[in-house]
Amino acid sequence: MRAIVVQKFGATPELADVPVPTAGPGEVQVALDAAGVNPFDLKMADGLLEGKMPTDFPMILGVDGAGAVSAVGAGVTKFAVGDKVVGKFLTAPAGHGSWAQYATVPEDATLVPIPDGVTTVAAAALPTAGVTAQDLVDAAHIQPDQKVLIVGATGGVGSFLVQLANIAGAHVIATARGDAADQVARLGAAETIDYTRARPADPHVVDPDPVGYRDSNVTDAVRFTHPDGIDVLFDLVSGPADFASHATLVRRGGHAYSITWGADENALREREITGGNFESKGRSAELARLLTRVTAGDVVVPVQMTVPLDAAPAVLGAGSARGKTVLAI
Numbered sequence: 184m185r186a187i188v189v190q191k192f193g194a195t196p197e198l199a200d201v202p203v204p205t206a207g208p209g210e211v212q213v214a215l216d217a218a219g220v221n222p223f224d225l226k227m228a229d230g231l232l233e234g235k236m237p238t239d240f241p242m243i244l245g246v247d248g249a250g251a252v253s254a255v256g257a258g259v260t261k262f263a264v265g266d267k268v269v270g271k272f273l274t275a276p277a278g279h280g281s282w283a284q285y286a287t288v289p290e291d292a293t294l295v296p297i298p299d300g301v302t303t304v305a306a307a308a309l310p311t312a313g314v315t316a317q318d319l320v321d322a323a324h325i326q327p328d329q330k331v332l333i334v335g336a337t338g339g340v341g342s343f344l345v346q347l348a349n350i351a352g353a354h355v356i357a358t359a360r361g362d363a364a365d366q367v368a369r370l371g372a373a374e375t376i377d378y379t380r381a382r383p384a385d386p387h388v389v390d391p392d393p394v395g396y397r398d399s400n401v402t403d404a405v406r407f408t409h410p411d412g413i414d415v416l417f418d419l420v421s422g423p424a425d426f427a428s429h430a431t432l433v434r435r436g437g438h439a440y441s442i443t444w445g446a447d448e449n450a451l452r453e454r455e456i457t458g459g460n461f462e463s464k465g466r467s468a469e470l471a472r473l474l475t476r477v478t479a480g481d482v483v484v485p486v487q488m489t490v491p492l493d494a495a496p497a498v499l500g501a502g503s504a505r506g507k508t509v510l511a512i
């Protein structure tokens with residue numbers, strides 16, 4: 184079968200011909216139609232899991248995938264051949280991912296039926312980014328009218344998070360380059376901040392936009408419009424220095440989360456801010472809940488582009504995401 188693999192950690196991903204995996208006891212074999220692309224895929228290829236999880240090589244990349252059950256192993260009770268399913272194809276040993284024509288997973292892994300009306304392309308965009316966004320909103324217990332700042336709102340996690348925070352009743356402030364402001368506004372942001380906007384070269388020049396954002400500093404821009412601070416910070420991209428700056432906006436007793444290990448949790452506790460470094464733990468129940476929201480039309484699946492499987496090496500780590508990229512297999 185065709186698959187995108189790396190021969191060792193750090194190697195260049197390539198299209199390869201590898202054996203079709205067979206479903207062992209308790210496992211489900213899925214004929215994949217579509218697979219999601221996440222920043223994690225490149226990190227995994229570069230060795231993020233080295234020493235943490237046994238890995239088989241050539242390592243087939245890809246975590247998120249959707250398709251139809253093509254075989255079931257002995258003892259499988261939850262799924263039958265022909266069922267349309269979506270899930271996460273990452274269990275130990277790693278290296279048997281979703282960027283392939285077939286993959287196998289234990290039936291108790293993160294794997295759920297795709298409801299009628301949801302395409303496999305849309306489903307494949309959900310497991311990592313969508314469930315992370317939903318887990319964040321659940322963790323923060325957002326209350327109506329709370330001010331929620333989302334840094335990195337235009338990418339995979341952010342485009343779901345803007346929608347889900349808006350549904351929870353938040354006043355969403357989202358960072359986005361100028362050309363993406365409309366997109367995040369359509370998804371539910373009440374305000375957008377262009378984090379790339381340059382500070383005027385001469386500080387003595389009269390600001391032509393005195394009520395607008397005057398520099399590239401997100402913290403200054405939010406403080407300018409919300410001098411009393413914000414209730415929740417979801418920072419999806421920053422390192423420690425920028426996260427610490429953004430966190431100064433959060434009121435005492437508020438919530439601040441980093442999904443890129445940027446939070447100094449002791450510093451947050453000193454200001455009675457809950458949250459910190461956040462890792463999504465959502466599994467089948469959470470994925471099924473998100474699919475229900477998609478089916479109801481409450482959540483739009485923001486697919487930026489769909490490309491063929493063999494284009495995966497070109498889109499991996501491409502940056503400047505506007506929603507999700509999905510591989511058509």
Ligand SMILES: NC(=O)c1ccc[n+]([C@@H]2O[C@H](COP(=O)([O-])OP(=O)(O)OC[C@H]3O[C@@H](n4cnc5c(N)ncnc54)[C@H](OP(=O)(O)O)[C@@H]3O)[C@@H](O)[C@H]2O)c1
Pocket residue numbers: 221222223311312315334335336337338339340341358359360378419420441442443461462463502503504505506
């Ligand atoms: N901890 C967890 O459980 C967990 C779960 C999922 C993902 N993650 C991690 O979270 C990060 C985001 O994931 P993702 O899937 O949303 O990535 P993504 O789809 O690549 O999106 C990142 C977005 O951030 C924007 N961006 C980059 N630098 C920015 C900055 N300084 N300020 C504001 N926006 C900026 C990018 O567009 P522009 O550059 O054009 O602005 C892009 O739209 C990744 O590092 C991923 O590995 C962690």
